[in-house]
Every structure is written in structure tokens, then in C-alpha cells.
Amino acid sequence: MSQKVLDIHEKPQPTRWIILSLQHMFAMFGATILVPQLVGLSPAIALLTSGIATIVFILVTRFQVPAYLGSSFAFIIPIQIATQTGGIGSAMIGSMFVALVYAIISLIIWKTGYAWIMKILPPIVVGPVIMVIGLAIAPTAISMASTITVDGQSVYSGLHFSAAIVTLASAVFCLMFFKGIISLMPVLIGIIVGYGYSAFIGILDFSAVIEAKWFAFPEMLIPGIDYPFVVTPTLLLIMVPIAIVTISEHIGHQLVLGKVVDRNFIDNPGLNRSLLGDGLGTLISGLVGGPPKTTYGENIGVLAITRVYSVYVILGAAIFAIVFSFLGKVMAMIATIPTAVLGGISILLFGIIASSGIRMLIDHKIDFDNQRNLVIASIILVIGIGGATIKFSPTFEVGGMALAAIVGVLLNIVLPGKEDSTLMDDEDES
Structure with missing residues (x-):
């Protein structure tokens, strides 16, 4: 265990707090804004609710867990499907019911253990299932990278594809x-x-930035005002089963984060509290039109490298995320x-998500000579990536990742x- 710079409850000096908080916020920034861009939110x-959800999470966990909540990639496909079937409001309603599942499971864990x-x-x-999250949406990533819409038709564009390649190469260079x-x-x-490259090759339109105000209130989607609160069985089956994935992700993050800061967050403050905090963050986000939330792996990486574990730095990052959400020109x-x-x-990013599923199987030494493991993994992958669907009626179905x-x-079982x-x-393994 390397020597910590700031422990969980240590408060840095004001100037240092600002620098560390901004650094942490920018590490979360890219992934947090990417999800809404992909699903039309x-x-x-997304930034506003990310900051609020993080603050709520820290309060619920009694200032014990230095975790940042950002936009969940697990819900990209479910949100897209829900939006296509019932509008963006349906995706928000589904998100609220996912939060309800978190609350119920949190209560059960509180009463019975984990x-x-x-x-x-x-x-x-x-x-x-994590592999399915990354691979099922892979065709969308390729289409976005290489095509443009002309007269309602998707047409290959080498110019736009070059921007995608430069973006990808830059990210890979940064990682390596x-x-x-x-x-x-x-x-x-x-x-x-x-x-920057897109501006150089002339495929950007800055008019919206020029016209935008320096200060602008984030556009919200309020149930009963911007959309009717209508719940259908299909909507629930599109969104709610994904909680299986995100709860697993949450548990994994709490275990790894505990290793980094040398604490047992599953027992203290307890998995029930951290799950409840995650769920409340998702509920608040859904109520105002933001994507579902999840604890971020990037957060763990920042803590591991900087050795700054202070929950007050995480709070600072959340506050700055909220502030940035009101900067109209930045958002434009x-x-x-x-x-x-x-x-x-x-x-x-989608490849990394899929690879993290493979890594989980390797880390836990899953034996694929065991026919049981082979059957379970094979069926999950083909159903999820193949987009299998079971229709119980013309308006009631479950499919894809949820199925x-x-x-x-x-x-x-x-x-x-x-x-x-x-x-x-x-x-306990290293």
C-alpha cells in the first residue's frame, strides 16, 4: 500500500482543494458527457445531475466513500430502445424504476445481509453481460464514425471517418x-x-456556440409536464433488468475502491448504503431528464494515481460539475x-467495456473446460449481441441485453x- 497523500476525511487547503477538485472533475468529464450525446439527452x-448525484451519494454513505457518480454506459441501448418505443420520457420513467430496484435491494441487504x-x-x-454491453452497440460506433446522413440516407464519408480515426488515435496515444x-x-x-481536427477540415458549425449565452439553465425533462408518466410492462423489461449489470458493477467498484484506500466499504458504511446512494442519484437524474448514474472506474484510477482519497475533493469535483453545467457556451x-x-x-470505449467483461472472467479464474460455464456464457453472448426478443403480445416484449x-x-440458478x-x-488477492 503506497503512502496516502490525503486520507478520506482530510481537508486540503482552499487553493489546493480547487486544483485537485478540478483535476478530478475533468477526469470524469469526458465519459459523463458522452452518454447523453449518444442517446439524445x-x-x-448530465453534468448537473452527475454533480448532484455524487453529493447525495456522499451524504447517504456518511462521508465514508470517496466515489464519483457519472453517466452509466450500461443503459445506452435500453435508453435508445425505450426512446424509440415511447419517447425520451419513457427512458426517464424506466430510469426511475431502476432506482426503485436499487432501493428495494438496498432494503433487503440491510435486513438480511449481502x-x-x-x-x-x-x-x-x-x-x-458486461461484454454484451460493449459489443451489442459496436455497429452504432462504426456507423457514427464513418457515415453521414444525406437526404435521409446513411452515406460513407472518408472525411468524417478521418476525424474518427484521429480521435481514436489520440485516445490510444493518451492511454499508451x-x-x-x-x-x-x-x-x-x-x-x-x-x-480541433474537425475544425481544421471544416466539418464544424460554430454558429450555435456564437449564439449561446454565457450563462444558461440546463434543459430539464419533468414528468407530467414535458411527458406523460405512463408505465408499460415492456418499458420495465427494457430498463429494469439492466440493474443486474449495474449492481454488479457497483459491487465491483466498491471492492476495488476498498483495496485502493485500504478500507472495507461493503461492511462500512455497508453495501446497502452505497447502493441506496447510487439509486437515489439515478432517481434524481431521471426526475429532471438526466441519464442513469453509476460509480465510475475512472474515479478509482484517479485515486490510485494521485493517492488523494479525500471525500472533500470528490465533493469539490461534484460542485464544479454543477457549475460547468450552467456555462452556456461550454455546453453549446x-x-x-x-x-x-x-x-x-x-x-x-465500447471495446474497453467488452474487454472488462473478459477481464472479470480471467480475474475470477472462470474455467471454460467446465461445460456449465461454457453454456451460460455462450447463451448470454448470443442472446445479447444477436438481439433476441421474446414477444408476449404486440405491446409486451423483452429482448437484447435485458433478456x-x-x-x-x-x-x-x-x-x-x-x-x-x-x-x-x-x-484479498493482489
Whole structure:
């Protein structure tokens, strides 16, 4: 364990606090604004709700967990599907019900302990589902990177594809050849370089930035005002099962974060509190039109490198995220990022998500000579990536990633030869 610079409850001096908080916020910035850009939500409201959700999380966990909450990539496809079937309001309603699932599971864990959820969500289920998250949307990333819309048709554009390649190359270069805090911001740096290149080749339209106000209130989507609060079984089956993935992600992050700062967050303040904080953040975000929230792996990376574990620095990052969401010209500039640039960074990001699923299987030493493991992983991958759908009626169906997650959990329960492997297996391994 390397010597910490600032422990969880240490308060840095004001000037240092500002510098450290801004540094932390920018490390979270790129991924946080990318999700809303991909699903048609406001980057400003994503930043605003990211900051608010982080503050709520820290309060719920009693200032014990230095975690930052950003936009969840697990919900990209579900939000897109929900939007296509019932408008963006449907995606927000689905997000609220995901938060309700978090609250219910948090209550059960509070009453019964967390051993049961570890058994329901073993690595052999969680790993392949995470792979599905990255791979199922891969065609979208390639389309964004290489095509433009002309007269309603998608047409290949070498000029735009070059912007995607420059963006991707910049992010890869950042990951491979930089160390320290810079290596943790490949998304942000890739977008900045890609944006500059796009301006150079003439595919940017700055008119919106010029017309934007310096100060602007983020555009919100309020249920009952901007959209009717209508709940359907299909909507719930599109969004709610993804909680299987995000809860697993949450547990994994708490375990790894605990290793970094040398604390056991599963026991103190408790998995029930951290899950509740995550759920409340997602609920607040959904109520005002922001994407679902999740604890960020980038946050853990920043803590590991800087050895600044102070929860007050995380609070500072959240406050600055809120402030930035009101900077109209900055948000207008984000809105002008070319689709090709977003596509280029998505190629790397979606691949990393898929690879993290593979890494989970490797870290937990999942044996694929075991036919049970082979069957579960294979079926999850094909159902999820293939987009399989079960239709119970013309208006009631479940498919894709949600179906893959449900089938994975059921297979793990019913197939013989079940092992006791859980996400906590490697907690004490280095």
C-alpha cells in the first residue's frame, strides 16, 4: 500500500482543494458527457445531475466513500430502445424504476445481509453481460464514425471517418504513452484533439456556440409536464433488468475502491448504503431528464494515481460539475462535437467495456473446460449481441441485453454443478 497523500476525511487547503477538485472533475468529464450525446439527452443536465448525484451519494454513505457518480454506459441501448418505443420520457420513467430496484435491494441487504446477492450475480453471469454491453452497440460506433446522413440516407464519408480515426488515435496515444492523471482522461483528450481536427477540415458549425449565452439553465425533462408518466410492462423489461449489470458493477467498484484506500466499504458504511446512494442519484437524474448514474472506474484510477482519497475533493469535483453545467457556451460547444468524433471515441470505449467483461472472467479464474460455464456464457453472448426478443403480445416484449441478463441469472440458478464463485472471490488477492 503506497503512502496516502490525503486520507478520506482530510481537508486540503482552499487553493489546493480547487486544483485537485478540478483535476478530478475533468477526469470524469469526458465519459459523463458522452452518454447523453449518444442517446439524445442534454450534456448540461448530465453534468448537473452527475454533480448532484455524487453529493447525495456522499451524504447517504456518511462521508465514508470517496466515489464519483457519472453517466452509466450500461443503459445506452435500453435508453435508445425505450426512446424509440415511447419517447425520451419513457427512458426517464424506466430510469426511475431502476432506482426503485436499487432501493428495494438496498432494503433487503440491510435486513438480511449481502451474501444472497453475491450468489445470484456470480462472475460467470456478470462478465458475459458486461461484454454484451460493449459489443451489442459496436455497429452504432462504426456507423457514427464513418457515415453521414444525406437526404435521409446513411452515406460513407472518408472525411468524417478521418476525424474518427484521429480521435481514436489520440485516445490510444493518451492511454499508451502518458502516465499519471493524463492517462486517465483518454475520452476527454481524444474528443478535444478530434474536435480541433474537425475544425481544421471544416466539418464544424460554430454558429450555435456564437449564439449561446454565457450563462444558461440546463434543459430539464419533468414528468407530467414535458411527458406523460405512463408505465408499460415492456418499458420495465427494457430498463429494469439492466440493474443486474449495474449492481454488479457497483459491487465491483466498491471492492476495488476498498483495496485502493485500504478500507472495507461493503461492511462500512455497508453495501446497502452505497447502493441506496447510487439509486437515489439515478432517481434524481431521471426526475429532471438526466441519464442513469453509476460509480465510475475512472474515479478509482484517479485515486490510485494521485493517492488523494479525500471525500472533500470528490465533493469539490461534484460542485464544479454543477457549475460547468450552467456555462452556456461550454455546453453549446459540446453539442457541436461531430458525430464522427463521438464515433471514434466510442470504438475504444465500447471495446474497453467488452474487454472488462473478459477481464472479470480471467480475474475470477472462470474455467471454460467446465461445460456449465461454457453454456451460460455462450447463451448470454448470443442472446445479447444477436438481439433476441421474446414477444408476449404486440405491446409486451423483452429482448437484447435485458433478456440476456435475465436468462443468465436463471441459467445460473437452474443448471446443476453450481459453484460458490462470487464477485468477492479475489478481494484479498493482489
